[in-house]
Amino acid sequence: MLNELTVARRETALFSTILLVAVVLTSSASASAQQTFVIPAVSDNTLGVNGSVWATEVQIIKKDPQASLTVRRLWVCVPEGGFLEDPGAALVWEMPRRNNARDRLLTLLGDDLLEGTDSSLGAVALVIEGGEAIVNARVADISRGRWLGMTPLGQGQRIPATPDPLTGGSYIPWLGGCRNAPCNLSQAPNWDYFRNNIGLVNPNPEPLVVSGLAIPFGPGDHGEPIEFDLTGLTQETFERTVPPYGWVQFAWVATQYYEFSMWGDWRIPMASFLINLEPDQDLPYFAYASTVFAPDPDSGVPAFNDPMFIPAESGYIAPFTYSP
Structure with a gap:
């Protein structure tokens, strides 16, 4: 017959194993919740032909309104050459969990995405952690102004935010x-x-x-x-x-x-x-x-x-x- 000390030790070991498995599963779930989105064309009030002025607006929407998301810039590509972000110093935007419908949506403009560069044109990769999100981007000709603050007037052109790069032809x-x-x-x-x-x-x-x-x-x-x-x-x-x-x-x-x-x-x-x-x-x-x-x-x-x-x-x- 096992004495009470042996039973207690085995119960402690079993609990530790269960706790370790739970931590691993939680870590795996957190890792799987990470998403990367690439916006291949970003403009910050860029002058174009025919008097056009191009502005980019990116919308990040939580799939789960109760989630807390962290959005981090991964890299930025610009005409003269950009950079890979230092994870410890990367641009970060937080989308905390609050009982407020406004906190479900994060809007980023061209100057937000291209911060730290001298360019008004480029491409940006964003990493989203803490849950899943829907990411949409668009560029519009704002030569006739904006609608309600900084929102570009008109639908403009939708730019898919893609996670999948090309390789080869x-x-x-x-x-x-x-x-x-x-x-x-x-x-x-x-x-x-x-x-x-x-x-x-x-x-x-x-x-x-x-x-x-x-x-x-x-x-x-x-x-x-x-x-x-x-x-x-x-x-x-x-x-x-x-x-x-x-x-x-x-x-x-x-x-x-x-x-x-x-x-x-x-x-x-x-x-x-x-x-x-x-x-x-x-x-x-x-x-x-x-x-x-x-x-x-x-x-x-x-x-x-x-x-x-x-x-x-x-x-x-x-x-x-x-x-x-």
């Missing part, structure tokens, strides 16, 4: 065409101008070189869209070097017209493009396009800038060529 599935010229050659109201920008983000301590290839699409013999055969044509390519913790955005314009002529008298400018991207190293990166439905550069009509954000997707798309 990727592609931008759609870019507007028309080469910043009227798509409609009959001189109808000039409402069809597109301005294309491509953005690249390198959250690594070494530079990244990204090569691009554009695949053009346009109307075929019977009006249906087809891929243009690149045989005999100069391929639309580009190359950009993104510095360590760098952010690069550039205007992309095709170097030539892709024309179709059915009877020798009907010519249509290029319609759209798919953009292949190929980095020189297997490092994580982010890429996107921003296609802006923009005013006629001569007349300024229509007098607004309507953007669409297009994130790059993983994979490489081979261009079509005719086989003999």
Whole structure:
């Protein structure tokens, strides 16, 4: 028969084991509750073309209104090169648990996210601990002002806050065409101008070189869209070097017209493009396009800038060529 001291010791050991398991499970739950979100395009009242002024607003919403969340900046990428945050000195925003509906939402603007840099443009990664959150970002042209304080006027363009970087080849599935010229050659109201920008983000301590290839699409013999055969044509390519913790955005314009002529008298400018991207190293990166439905550069009509954000997707798309 076990004496009372032995039983007590075993009960103490069992309790210690249960306590240790509980601590491990709690630690695992805390670790699993950590989320990382990357906002690949952030602007702080940045001047653009056609008199536009671009501002970013990020909304972080608790899934559980009773949770206490901590939001920490992980890294920041800017044109001249950014940095990885020191965990002990990183920017931190707290979302405490309170019985107040306002504490469920945290709003951050471009100057909040880019604090500590000399840039008004870049990309930012945020780590959220303590629970799950919904993160949305948008950029809007505020040249006509703001609505209720600092909130940008108008819907603007939604920018997905993604946790998943690209590795290897990727592609931008759609870019507007028309080469910043009227798509409609009959001189109808000039409402069809597109301005294309491509953005690249390198959250690594070494530079990244990204090569691009554009695949053009346009109307075929019977009006249906087809891929243009690149045989005999100069391929639309580009190359950009993104510095360590760098952010690069550039205007992309095709170097030539892709024309179709059915009877020798009907010519249509290029319609759209798919953009292949190929980095020189297997490092994580982010890429996107921003296609802006923009005013006629001569007349300024229509007098607004309507953007669409297009994130790059993983994979490489081979261009079509005719086989003999």
